[in-house]
Amino acid sequence: MANPTDLTLAQLRDALKAKELTSLEATDAYLACIENAGDLNAFITVTADKARASAKASDAKLAKGEGGPLEGVSLGIKDLFCTEETLTTAGSHILDGFHPKYESTVTSQLWRDGAVCLGKLNLDEFAMGSSNETSYYGPVVNPWRANGSDAKLTPGGSSGGSSASVAAKLCAAATATDTGGSIRQPASLTGTVGVKPTYGRVSRWGIVAFASSLDQAGPLTRDVRDAAVMLKSMAGHDEKDSTSVNRPVPDYEASLGQSVKGLRIGVPKEYRIDGMPAEIETLWQSGIEWMKDAGCEIVDISLPMTKYALPVYYIVAPAEASSNLARYDGVKFGHRAKDYTDILSMYENTRAEGFGDEVKRRILIGTYVLSAGYYDAYYLRAQKVRKRIFDEFTDAFGKVDLILTPSAPSAAFELGAKMNDPVQMYLNDVFTVTANLAGLPGASVPAGLDKDGLPLGLQLLAKPFDEETMFKGMYALEQAAGFDAKPDEWWG
Amino acid sequence: MSIDKDTVRKVARLARIAEPEERLEPLAAEISGILGWIEQLNEVDIDGVEAMASTVDMELPMREDTLQAGPTGGGQAENVTANAPKSEDNFFVVPKVVE
Numbered sequence: 001m002a003n004p005t006d007l008t009l010a011q012l013r014d015a016l017k018a019k020e021l022t023s024l025e026a027t028d029a030y031l032a033c034i035e036n037a038g039d040l041n042a043f044i045t046v047t048a049d050k051a052r053a054s055a056k057a058s059d060a061k062l063a064k065g066e067g068g069p070l071e072g073v074s075l076g077i078k079d080l081f082c083t084e085e086t087l088t089t090a091g092s093h094i095l096d097g098f099h100p101k102y103e104s105t106v107t108s109q110l111w112r113d114g115a116v117c118l119g120k121l122n123l124d125e126f127a128m129g130s131s132n133e134t135s136y137y138g139p140v141v142n143p144w145r146a147n148g149s150d151a152k153l154t155p156g157g158s159s160g161g162s163s164a165s166v167a168a169k170l171c172a173a174a175t176a177t178d179t180g181g182s183i184r185q186p187a188s189l190t191g192t193v194g195v196k197p198t199y200g201r202v203s204r205w206g207i208v209a210f211a212s213s214l215d216q217a218g219p220l221t222r223d224v225r226d227a228a229v230m231l232k233s234m235a236g237h238d239e240k241d242s243t244s245v246n247r248p249v250p251d252y253e254a255s256l257g258q259s260v261k262g263l264r265i266g267v268p269k270e271y272r273i274d275g276m277p278a279e280i281e282t283l284w285q286s287g288i289e290w291m292k293d294a295g296c297e298i299v300d301i302s303l304p305m306t307k308y309a310l311p312v313y314y315i316v317a318p319a320e321a322s323s324n325l326a327r328y329d330g331v332k333f334g335h336r337a338k339d340y341t342d343i344l345s346m347y348e349n350t351r352a353e354g355f356g357d358e359v360k361r362r363i364l365i366g367t368y369v370l371s372a373g374y375y376d377a378y379y380l381r382a383q384k385v386r387k388r389i390f391d392e393f394t395d396a397f398g399k400v401d402l403i404l405t406p407s408a409p410s411a412a413f414e415l416g417a418k419m420n421d422p423v424q425m426y427l428n429d430v431f432t433v434t435a436n437l438a439g440l441p442g443a444s445v446p447a448g449l450d451k452d453g454l455p456l457g458l459q460l461l462a463k464p465f466d467e468e469t470m471f472k473g474m475y476a477l478e479q480a481a482g483f484d485a486k487p488d489e490w491w492g
Numbered sequence: 493m494s495i496d497k498d499t500v501r502k503v504a505r506l507a508r509i510a511e512p513e514e515r516l517e518p519l520a521a522e523i524s525g526i527l528g529w530i531e532q533l534n535e536v537d538i539d540g541v542e543a544m545a546s547t548v549d550m551e552l553p554m555r556e557d558t559l560q561a562g563p564t565g566g567g568q569a570e571n572v573t574a575n576a577p578k579s580e581d582n583f584f585v586v587p588k589v590v591e
Contacts, residue, residue: 101571102563200548213546239555240564243548311530322507329508331584336577343587348510360509364500365523367507378530383543385536390544422522423529439547464547 004029009073009172009226010253016062016072023062023072026172027055027116030074034118034170036492040141042155042165044079045087046119054116061114070233071114076171078162079120080127081107081217082206086117090208091125091135091158094354095334104206105238106175106217113233118171121161125356126325127182127210130428132160133419134358142190142412143168143487146452150490153412153454156186156428162220163190167487173230176220179210180313181408181432183218184444188407188457191446191485193474194220195227196432198464199439200245202231203238211320212243214313214436224445224474228252231467247465255471261295263473266400270306271431273409279450280406287404287447287458290480291473299400305389309434310426312389315369315382316437321359322366328354361422386437393438397463402473405431407444407457431459441467445474446483455485494524
């Protein structure tokens with residue numbers, strides 16, 4: 001038997017069903033890997049005892065030939081999902097000691113289907129960041145390093161713990177969330193697969209809110225099949241989320257390997273940006289050739305509103321965040337300042353101590369753009385430009401079935417490199433943020449390595465609720481790219 | 493548009509975040525930089541365009557106005573206050589607000 005941590009989630013699932021190994025063996029192997037990978041700082045909390053107990057329960061079911069579609073497989077959970085009685089931090093000091101009394105809908109569905117929780121994964125504070133450096137618990141380190149260098153690189157953000165732990169095989173798969181690119185950019189920077197579903201496909205209930213009209217949860221996995229398996233369990237209607245859409249969840253795994261012949265693939269010229277490494281352009285061209293070879297029709301399209309997507313995002317997201325984060329006041333949960341003279345100074349000191357610099361900056365921007373006198377000039381204008389971006393995609397999807405672009409404008413960069421320039425950091429999400437504003441599904445698939453041996457991803461966007469076509473395309477890309485590079489295990 | 497130190501002070505007060513005096517100037521510079529970059533939105537023609545708050549094209553679902561079962565239901569003051577930094581008899585405890 002191979003090392004259980006070398007198996008993909010789907011392989012592990014099948015091996016468990018075939019009784020080739022037990023969930024406890026796999027879970028113990030993962031816990032050992034996690035213990036050995038402290039250098040990566042991927043986990044905030046490891047729930048070893050709980051993991052072993054649920055692995056044993058899964059083994060009892062598997063022994064009787066019973067169990068759900070994920071029975072016994074070991075997952076990492078981004079620490080933005082509330083988990084009952086298990087510390088949930090959102091990467092923030094302000095949620096110190098928060099042990100939710102309820103379970104998020106997504107995680108409860110994963111446990112319903114038999115999955116085992118290994119622990120909670122590090123992230124940018126409140127998912128605000130593109131490098132995992134804003135976490136109160138310190139940055140996550142990418143398992144990948146540039147050839148001949150031992151410089152520490154970012155695993156992307158905000159789902160940096162998710163991407164690093166999947167790339168370093170510390171879990172079979174992970175949950176993640178994506179508000180502007182926080183699943184797809186980390187996937188691109190770590191050679192993993194990340195899927196942001198259509199807005200409304202996955203319930204947001206029990207996920208710590210950042211920007212409610214943009215947030216959507218999805219899987220981060222080693223390959224496309226694993227993402228299909230995970231999404232099936234994560235998706236579905238939930239009455240507790242009023243934006244959750246009531247329509248059946250397809251069997252995404254069944255889409256894999258279906259012919260992509262005749263699919264129309266849109267290639268938007270505006271996704272060619274200044275300063276983008278030539279390798280990314282070359283890889284994109286390879287992607288176009290691969291899809292053409294698979295029988296797709298390539299269609300040049302134009303999305304001229306693309307350049308305005310990030311500025312729109314940096315009004316809408318901080319505005320929504322400033323409202324959502326008003327609940328952290330030192331009264332209901334988490335941290336409360338020790339020094340204060342009255343209730344106002346208690347709020348102000350609690351929030352000053354509890355939030356990090358990036359979160360404060362965004363709350364201030366959000367408060368400013370929503371304040372009297374500026375609302376129309378900033379917030380209302382941004383919502384109108386958002387509508388134009390949405391309309392542009394609706395028109396484009398009248399002509400094409402999928403859109404192919406690079407996932408991120410660069411490979412993994414060094415920790416610290418962009419922390420002093422917020423706008424440079426924000427540009428990481430230039431290719432991903434449009435899908436959040438328009439509510440579209442998007443995915444990153446690893447497609448190649450750059451000159452330094454670092455992974456690069458390609459992104460596919462699809463029509464709302466057409467994840468099945470997206471998975472078909474993702475599988476075709478994966479087959480053609482044949483990406484099988486792995487990071488050298490330098491940690492531990 | 494660039495914003496000054498006094499505006500940052502005012503916004504920080506609205507946001508209930510204590511920002512020390514020496515942080516106001518650097519924050520004004522940082523936020524002005526970001527707002528300056530955002531200003532490119534002024535190039536876009538938005539005449540007659542409706543503002544978009546949600547991408548989901550559906551009516552807000554309605555339900556009977558009755559107590560729900562489970563974590564969103566009632567009768568669980570203990571759970572609601574369990575994570576409070578300070579609580580007493582299932583009440584949140586805060587500094588005195590009425591003299």
